[in-house]
Amino acid sequence: MKRNIVIAVVTAAALVGGGTATALSVAGDDENTTSVTRADDDRDDRDDDRDDDRIGAAAPASGKVTAAEAIAAALDHTPGTAVSAELDDGSWEIDVLAEGDTWHTVRIAPDSGKVLSAHQDDEDDAAEVRAALKNATVTAEQAARAAESKGTVVSVDLDDDGDDRAWETETRASGGDEREWTVDLKSATVTADRDDDSDDD
Numbered sequence: 001m002k003r004n005i006v007i008a009v010v011t012a013a014a015l016v017g018g019g020t021a022t023a024l025s026v027a028g029d030d031e032n033t034t035s036v037t038r039a040d041d042d043r044d045d046r047d048d049d050r051d052d053d054r055i056g057a058a059a060p061a062s063g064k065v066t067a068a069e070a071i072a073a074a075l076d077h078t079p080g081t082a083v084s085a086e087l088d089d090g091s092w093e094i095d096v097l098a099e100g101d102t103w104h105t106v107r108i109a110p111d112s113g114k115v116l117s118a119h120q121d122d123e124d125d126a127a128e129v130r131a132a133l134k135n136a137t138v139t140a141e142q143a144a145r146a147a148e149s150k151g152t153v154v155s156v157d158l159d160d161d162g163d164d165r166a167w168e169t170e171t172r173a174s175g176g177d178e179r180e181w182t183v184d185l186k187s188a189t190v191t192a193d194r195d196d197d198s199d200d201d
Helices: 043-058 067-077 126-132 140-150 194-200
Strands: 006-016 019-027 033-039 081-088 091-097 103-108 115-121 152-159 166-172 178-183 190-192
Touching: 067 081, 067 091, 067 103, 067 115, 067 140, 067 152, 081 140, 091 126, 140 152, 140 166, 140 178, 140 190
Parallel strands: none
Antiparallel strands: 006 019, 019 033, 081 091, 081 152, 091 103, 103 115, 152 166, 166 178, 178 190
């Protein structure tokens, strides 16, 4: 028996629990009708889960602010030249030499990178620091990033004494061992601190 089959697809956008409904009707000449309805009520929930996953992936896995990030945050708050950074008493302490040869200490939260406090210090060695950094091309932030290859950087400090001027950095390995490194002021080359090597011998 010959049948004429008519297939009609009707799509309607409706909010049914936050989802959409799709209806499919199949009709033959015997007037039997089959209807299939599918509701995607959980589609928005799946989309929300994916958005949450993306937000979580964007956050740093460790949740800790690095020395370089702490220095950048301090300079954003107090423009100048970062001369030292140290993880001390539960926060980063950054010493900044600002314009007019004024010294500032900026404390940065190690978990969020927010400024906890900032105050001006009375120091008189601005001339020595500026002389040591006169031909330098590597900043404290760059020195910290360079030393990250050796472990977690816990301090960066300018050694402005004598002829061997450089950035002195200290790193901590995952096992807790601490090492000292020297970062060249022009090339950012990282070498083991000679005093640290002699202590190991």
